[in-house]
Amino acid sequence: MDTDAPDTLLERRDELAALRAALAQARAGRGGVTIVEAPAGLGKTSLLRAAAELAVADGFTCLRARATVLERDFAYGCVRQLLEPTVARAAEERRAALFTGAAGQAAPLFAPVAGGETASAVGGDAAMLHGLYWLLADLAEEGPLALLVDDAHWADSDSLRFLAYLAPRLDGLALAVVLGSRPGEGDTVELARLAAAPEATTVRPRPLSEAATATLCERRLGGPVAPAFAAACREATGGNPFYVEALLRETAEAGLPAGGDGAARVARLGPSVVAQAVLLRLSEQPPAATALVRALAVLGDGAAVGEAAQLAELGEQDAANAADLLVALGLLQAAPRLEFAHPIVREAVYADIGASARAVAHARAAAVLAERGAADERIAAQVAAAEPAGDAARVALLLRVADDALARGAPAAAGAWLRRALAEPPREPQRTEVLLGLGLAEHRVGAPAAVEHLAAASATLNEPAQLATAVRQLANALTVAGEADRAVAALTSAIEVIEPQDRELALLLEAELASHALQASPAAAAPVRRRLERLAVLDGGTARERLVLASVAFQRARAADSADAAAALLEGVLRGGLLDAPGLDMVGPFYDVVIGLLATDALDLVAEQLERALADAHVRATIPATAYLTGRRGWVALRRGDVSRAEADGRTAVELLRGHGIGLGLPFATALLVQALVEGGELEQARRASDAAGALADGDPAAGIPPGLTSNFLLEARASLLLASRRPEEALAALREFGRRDELWGGANPLASRWRARAALALTALGERDEAVALAAEDLERARRWGAASGIGTALRALALAGDGGEAAPRLREAVAALERAPARLEHARALVDLGAALRRGNQRAQARTALEQGVALAARLGARELAERGRTELRAAGGRSSDPHGHGVEQLTAAERRVAELAAGGRSNPEIAQELFVTRKTVETHLGHVYRKLDVAGRGDLAALLTEPG
Missing domain, CATH: 1.10.10.10 (Winged helix-like DNA-binding domain superfamily/Winged helix DNA-binding domain)
Known part of the structure; x- marks a missing residue:
């Protein structure tokens, strides 16, 4: 069947139509994924070959790959098969052009640095996904492109992960992806995820009918066949084209008639005829043929004749003759390198070798490949299939291959190699090295086992740099898992080991410790605060001293009496060169300082520093830092009241983190997006964003949100959503829980929090006006002590709305006056709209219209659509003319x-x-x-x- 052209494929009209449609859509810039899924022998390869012919005829460039069992742990093995020919053929100038811009992030995949860096930041491999996408996008700009991957059920996890990343980004690209896959085999989780994508279409070829089987019989036998013979072939093979072909070959060689007598003989056969026929045919051939084909089954498709000859203990000429014979028998393909005619043939030969003999053969194959200078990945694939033997040289090889995989941005492949190394098993110090590499690789793909392996490595490491690498990633993994107390303990222990050997490295860990302590329990955080104060004597002469001093400043700002005092402390460390410190891809003091300044109204300097840091993150093409910094910029915009910009930054941060599997920082970014959507009146979208971070449990809005500095923001955002959704009782519960946590984990100072003002509004909605007034009054008193104008104005507005109507307008005028001096323009717009409404109710309609017109204009400009619409309603009631609800x-x-x-x-x-x-x-x-x-x-x-x- 594999040699048939598209127009001669039997009963594949619908499948070919689907492939033509996919190519036509791709040519029109609506790329997609087509998965041809069928059991072995049913014609997947024929359909992929037909897709390639159709694509070439339509002017597509076809990039092809075929996955194999032995290469399923290669770093981006299928992606490299697809793209390496294009890269390798490119002249120097063309190659440079291929890797310009964002595509340059994929360059290490095709020219990896030996001994890859294993200490990559969380989500560091995200840059590889992003770079590969842009490499393909740029190629598709030059002309329509088709990616064809056969036997995708054996594809490596990193390649499948990239295809899943690519799928939702295909719209707008002249790029078609076509995969051939067997159901229920290989990495079904990754394939199932890809198949479930909205951009994917699955085509499932069906077995041949009796009529099509008869046509195939006539083609292969060269003449008419009896209906009974065709029916018997259909019954014996289930209509599987490959099995029919094998059966016909056997009947032809045996001289069976294609009539009734032949039908009776055929009826006694079945699909097992393929394996039986292969082995029977081999048994009748010279021993060299059997030895060679068994060697190839062990080495895998693509082996050189010399490699297979050495493993089979044959001379190269004898091996070449045997290969020619195997091609004539239909067991191998005619190709420059040795390749089976079909995976089923390889599976039959491989299974016949026997498990124990296979393991021995793989060990010998590894030695042969090493002797002949083969690539480490090929040797490692043979080692992985051999029995563990406690061989230090094997462990060293697997470590090299894993390091190379990490350098290529392929942590899934690295993890697979290192798990095999751990099973060898290694002895010390190799075991610690394996555990460290495995933990780092698993952490990058979000595997829970990362904690266990990083903890085991940290417990035995003494070399400062390695221990610091391990414990920083361990701390991140623990904090993401809600175990910040363990992160604090791990960092504290590591500092004790590192400080006598490397003071600067210990200071970096001190800064990290301070950040993780903000997510830990008060009992775990208290000792960290005390040790920080002992470090306040540092003079800030080095980048890492400045990181520690930033943590000191943040801690002191939390204890400050006023916003001015806190801002002075925090601005001082920013102006002192904090951005020159390393580690912005990680959780760190820079981000803590930004959070602290949100409560002080001193937003200009932090906005300037964030833009500077973002420019650097773009130059370094680091996705985690870009996501974290964009999220912080969005929070600054939200505190200014720029809802549209906050929503845009919130979406970008969430999409970057979620799209690249980075859990660290996701709750904080989600909180920004939820708050911005609530302020913009997009409550349904806000609910979806909130639910994506964990469904809101009935009666318990805090469920699933661990206590901590940044996670508290998500609880506050949910409270805002509940209040806007007219669920004041649940909103009040969330705000009270937020207040309880805020006293323990406050951002800059518990005095700066505005939860009481929102809780007063919830109490007002519940009719609890006395309690609402008391809470709002307490909030106002705290806000005046803190001194930030935005907090004072917010509290005055809450007190006005909670109290009786007679005092509302004067207090709202005072709120408007306070907020005119603050950067919080949205709070100013709210106060103006509420003042206008109060004046209207007091029959001061002219003054009401003035306040409402100002409030509506400001709200519309900021993107606060719900507030603007409420203001327009009040303006019409006051006798004014409302503007276009959609804005201008x-x-x-x-x-x-x-x-x-x-x-x-x-x-x-x-x-x-x-x-x-x-x-x-x-x-x-x-x-x-x-x-x-x-x-x-x-x-x-x-x-x-x-x-x-x-x-």
Whole structure:
């Protein structure tokens, strides 16, 4: 069947139509994934070959790969098969062009550095996924592209992970992905995830009918066959084309008639005829043929004749003659290197060797390949299939291959090699090295076993750099798992070992310890605060001293009496060169300082520092740092009241973290997105974003949110969502729990928290006005002691709304006056709208209209759609004319459209915008199309003036 052209394939009209449709859609820029799924022998390879012929005829460039059992742990093995020919053939100038921009992040895959860096940050391999996507996107820009992977059920996990990453980004690309796969075999979890993607279509070829079987019989036997003979062939093989072919070959060689007598003989056979026929045919051949084909079954497809000859203990000429004979028998393909005619043939030969003999043969194959200078990956694949023997040389080999996999951004492959190394088993010090590498690889893919292996490695390490690497990743894994107390203990123990040997490295761990302690219990955090104060004498002469001093400043800011005092402490460390310190990809003091400044109203400096850090993160192409910094920038925007920008940054941060499997920081980013969506009146979207971080349990909004500095933000966001959703009782419960936690894990100072003002609004909605007034009054007294104008204005507004109507307007005027001095423009807009409503109720309609017009205009400009609409309703009631509810000018733009428009106005090209925002070109084009239509402009040249117009 594999030699049939598309127009001669039997009963594959629907399948070919699906492939043609997939190619047509890809050519039109609507790429997708097509999975041809069927049991062995049913024609997957024929359909993939047909897809390639159709694609070439339509002007596509075809990149092809075939997965094999022995290569399933190769680092991006299938991706390299697909792309290495293109890269290898490219001249130096062309190669440089291929890896420009974001695609450059994929360059290490094709020219890895020996002894790869194993201390990559959390999600460090995300850059490889991003780079590979842009490499393919750029190739597809040059002309339509088809990726074809046969036997994908044996593909390596990293390649499958990339295909799953690629699938939702195919829209807008002239790129078709076609996979052939057997159901229920290999890495079914990864394949199932890919098959379930909305962009994937699964094609399932069916067995041949009796009529098609008769046609195939006539083709192969060269003449008509009796209906009974065709029926017997169909019955014996189940209509499997490959089995029919094998059966016909046997009947032809045996001289069976294609009539009734032959039918009776055929009826006694079945699918097992393939294995039986292969072995029977081999038994009738010279011993050299059997020895060679068994050697190839062990070595795997693609072996050189010389390699198979040495393993089979044959001379090369004898091996070449045997190979020619095996091709003539239909067991091997005619190809430059040795390759079975079909995986079923290889499986039959391999199974006949026997398990014990196979293990011995794999060990011998590893020695043969090593002697002949084969690549380490090929040798390691043979070692992995051999019986463990406690061989230190094998462990060293597996460590090298795993390091190389990590350098290629393939942690899943690295983990597989290191698990095999652990089974060898290694002795010390190799065992510790294996445990460390395995823990790092598992942490990068989010495997729970990372904690166990990193802890075991840390317990035996004494070398400072290795111990620091292990314990930092262990601490991250523990904190993400909600076990920050254990993270604190691990870091504390490591510092005791490292400090006498490497003071600077110990200081880095002290800074990390301070950050993790913010997520730990008060009992675990208290000793960390005490040890930090002892380090306050440092002079900040080195980058790591400045990291520690930042933690000291943050701790002191939490104990400060006023916002000015806290801001002075925190701004001092920022101005002192904190950004020169290492480790921004990790949880660290820089991020703590940013959080602290959110409560002080001193947002200008932190915004400037965040932009500087983001520029550096883009240059270094580090996705975790980009996500963390974008999220912090979004929180600054939200505190300023710029809802649209906060929503855009929140979406970017969440999509980057979730899309690249980075759990660290996700609750904080999710909290930003939920809050921004609530402020924008998008409650259903906010609910979905909140549920993605863990479904809201009935009666317990704090369920699933561990206590800690950054996770508390998610609890506060859920409270805002509940309050906006008119569920005040649940909102009040969430806010009280937030307040309890805030006293223990407050961001800059418990005085700076605004939870009481929101709780007062919830109590007011529940009719508990006396308690609401008391809580709002307490909040106002605290806010005045803290001194930040935004907190004072927020508390005054809550007190006005909780109290009786007669005092509302004067207090709201006072709130408006306070908020005019604050950067919190959304709170200012709220106070204006509430003041206008209070004045309207007091029949001061002219003054009401003035306040409402100002509040509506400000809310609309900030993207606070629900507040703007409430203000318009009040304005109409006060006798005013409300503006267009959809806004005008830039107010019409969504958060994402506004961000794209700003970058376009700044001179960025569509690919540059896509790379900076980590979205597809199609997404950028779509957003710009909406922007041009809403603003009624012809192109990007008109955007700058519109985006900077006042109001």
